[in-house]
Amino acid sequence: xxxxxxxxxxxxxxxxxxxxxxDSLWPFGNLVESMSYSLLSGGKRIRPILxxxxxxxxxxxxxxxxxxxxxxxxxxxxxxxxDDLPCMDDDDFRRGRPTNHRVYGQATAVxxxxxLLTSAFEVLAKAPGLHTDQLVLAxxxxxxxxxxxxxxxxxxxxMVATDRDSxxxxxxxxxxxxxxxxxxxxxxxxxxxANVEGERMQALTIYAQKLGLAFQIQDDILDYDGDEAxxxxxxxxxxxxxxxxxxxxxxxxxxxxxxxxxxxxxxxEIKQYEESGFLCWLAEMLAERKK
Amino acid sequence: xxxxxxxxxxxxxxxxxxxxxxDSLWPFGNLVESMSYSLLSGGKRIRPILxxxxxxxxxxxxxxxxxxxxxxxxxxxxxxxxDDLPCMDDDDFRRGRPTNHRVYGQATAVxxxxxLLTSAFEVLAKAPGLHTDQLVLAxxxxxxxxxxxxxxxxxxxxMVATDRDSxxxxxxxxxxxxxxxxxxxxxxxxxxxANVEGERMQALTIYAQKLGLAFQIQDDILDYDGDEAxxxxxxxxxxxxxxxxxxxxxxxxxxxxxxxxxxxxxxxEIKQYEESGFLCWLAEMLAERKK
Numbered sequence: 001x002x003x004x005x006x007x008x009x010x011x012x013x014x015x016x017x018x019x020x021x022x023d024s025l026w027p028f029g030n031l032v033e034s035m036s037y038s039l040l041s042g043g044k045r046i047r048p049i050l051x052x053x054x055x056x057x058x059x060x061x062x063x064x065x066x067x068x069x070x071x072x073x074x075x076x077x078x079x080x081x082x083d084d085l086p087c088m089d090d091d092d093f094r095r096g097r098p099t100n101h102r103v104y105g106q107a108t109a110v111x112x113x114x115x116l117l118t119s120a121f122e123v124l125a126k127a128p129g130l131h132t133d134q135l136v137l138a139x140x141x142x143x144x145x146x147x148x149x150x151x152x153x154x155x156x157x158x159m160v161a162t163d164r165d166s167x168x169x170x171x172x173x174x175x176x177x178x179x180x181x182x183x184x185x186x187x188x189x190x191x192x193x194a195n196v197e198g199e200r201m202q203a204l205t206i207y208a209q210k211l212g213l214a215f216q217i218q219d220d221i222l223d224y225d226g227d228e229a230x231x232x233x234x235x236x237x238x239x240x241x242x243x244x245x246x247x248x249x250x251x252x253x254x255x256x257x258x259x260x261x262x263x264x265x266x267x268x269e270i271k272q273y274e275e276s277g278f279l280c281w282l283a284e285m286l287a288e289r290k291k
Numbered sequence: 292x293x294x295x296x297x298x299x300x301x302x303x304x305x306x307x308x309x310x311x312x313x314d315s316l317w318p319f320g321n322l323v324e325s326m327s328y329s330l331l332s333g334g335k336r337i338r339p340i341l342x343x344x345x346x347x348x349x350x351x352x353x354x355x356x357x358x359x360x361x362x363x364x365x366x367x368x369x370x371x372x373x374d375d376l377p378c379m380d381d382d383d384f385r386r387g388r389p390t391n392h393r394v395y396g397q398a399t400a401v402x403x404x405x406x407l408l409t410s411a412f413e414v415l416a417k418a419p420g421l422h423t424d425q426l427v428l429a430x431x432x433x434x435x436x437x438x439x440x441x442x443x444x445x446x447x448x449x450m451v452a453t454d455r456d457s458x459x460x461x462x463x464x465x466x467x468x469x470x471x472x473x474x475x476x477x478x479x480x481x482x483x484x485a486n487v488e489g490e491r492m493q494a495l496t497i498y499a500q501k502l503g504l505a506f507q508i509q510d511d512i513l514d515y516d517g518d519e520a521x522x523x524x525x526x527x528x529x530x531x532x533x534x535x536x537x538x539x540x541x542x543x544x545x546x547x548x549x550x551x552x553x554x555x556x557x558x559x560e561i562k563q564y565e566e567s568g569f570l571c572w573l574a575e576m577l578a579e580r581k582k
Binding site: 087115148153 | 319
């Protein structure tokens with residue numbers, strides 16, 4: 001199987017597992033429809049893919065990491081729904097479709113986000129085939145990464161950081177919380193599912209930090225000169241909002257160079273280990289992505 | 292110690308445990324301040340009180356239930372913050388103070404709610420002195436009660452139920468989800484902390500169902516003829532919103548009678564057991580409450 005085939009197979013696993021969860025819910029009002037709309041909207045599934053790949057890298061059975069991968073994607077999806085709300089970023093489009101609140105209204109969008117956030121922990125705590133020690137570690141890992149010392153902290157800092165004085169270090173701190181923490185959690189959840197700690201988990205965490213930062217810089221590059229049709233959203237929104245980004249601070253050439261360097265460092269961190277091929281390939285592929 | 296003294300002692304335990312959690316957080320932006328504002332706003336703490344009391348009723352050490360009690364109160368608090376948002380109930384006051392978004396703005400209020408919801412599961416999964424089996428049961432219990440088949444389902448149904456055709460059964464279904472599920476979870480978390488299942492947990496769950504419904508009917512009564520100063524919020528908001536409530540369906544006399552009957556049935560369910568005194572007293576007290 002090629003790495004590209006591996007990626008497709010893992011994506012298919014994740015899609016069907018998420019769809020299965022949604023189908024298991026009783027459709028009160030349009031809550032589940034609204035949850036599904038955002039959950040099953042053709043995202044790249046980078047985070048759950050990292051969870052499955054990390055589990056495999058650690059010698060674990062990938063099916064044991066599937067619930068953790070889905071719970072993580074539910075957290076990511078809730079954060080997008082709430083982030084798009086009029087009182088937050090006020091975005092009308094995501095992945096080429098109207099945002100959740102544009103379709104279902106703000107109240108339902110708030111509740112769909114709340115439901116996904118809550119369900120994420122239910123899915124983690126009910127992951128089949130694992131010891132309760134592993135389930136508890138997973139809940140701790142994801143709640144720390146997503147909560148007021150992780151992703152939500154990044155979002156609040158991002159909200160107040162629209163002034164022109166932000167430094168590179170400040171933007172990096174914001175992004176390491178807002179995007180980085182969940183990407184770190186992604187690889188750590190894979191390790192927990194494989195029951196592996198220690199050196200491999202540490203190497204993977206550094207890999208995830210480098211990859212997460214490269215991912216965010218690439219996002220800023222694409223917002224600056226990406227293809228609107230391919231991205232499924234208007235470009236230039238950062239500039240229009242007067243937002244300081246990696247591109248405004250380091251220029252487009254400087255950013256491309258950083259993505260390249262961070263990707264090399266991420267690969268460097270894990271390539272000494274057996275079974276690191278897919279994760280190295282994935283890092284390279286993300287650095288080249290156009291959407 | 293009298294039951295009233297017991298209640299005060301448990302309330303003090305809960306307050307200091309919640310304050311301790313908030314103090315442990317790094318204050319990114321005004322996120323933690325906004326979380327504290329709503330968490331430490333002098334609520335009645337009925338749900339966490341029920342958790343501690345149920346643990347004691349089951350012969351458990353009350354300190355072992357403290358983290359579960361706090362996590363539950365964090366879920367309750369997040370739901371109030373999101374419920375008060377302009378796109379939801381659009382309330383300006385709660386417990387005699389401006390609502391969270393009136394003080395911190397909508398974006399911060401959304402994020403403070405998200406942070407509390409996430410932290411609740413962190414607090415549960417880190418509860419000291421318990422086996423991981425118990426921690427997993429607690430996460431499952433609370434996520435089921437609060438998620439898209441529990442509290443959030445109740446909120447979505449409540450949103451669409453403003454028409455004049457709602458029946459008593461429909462309102463009861465909404466309330467059993469919106470308020471009842473968390474009250475059931477409250478007693479179940481106490482049982483889990485005490486490592487007790489079976490007959491006592493079942494009796495407590497029925498007690499909680501009766502008490503939860505009585506509690507909600509009493510809320511409707513107080514919204515109809517309560518004392519605004521004592522309640523800390525304007526009365527008559529249900530009527531002003533054209534909302535069908537237990538009072539519009541059964542009248543004030545009918546509602547008082549239902550509260551009385553449900554409270555008796557709740558007490559009946561548990562009074563045969565030793566150590567049920569406090570829980571019986573609490574049910575009676577809640578039926579008499581003026582705020």
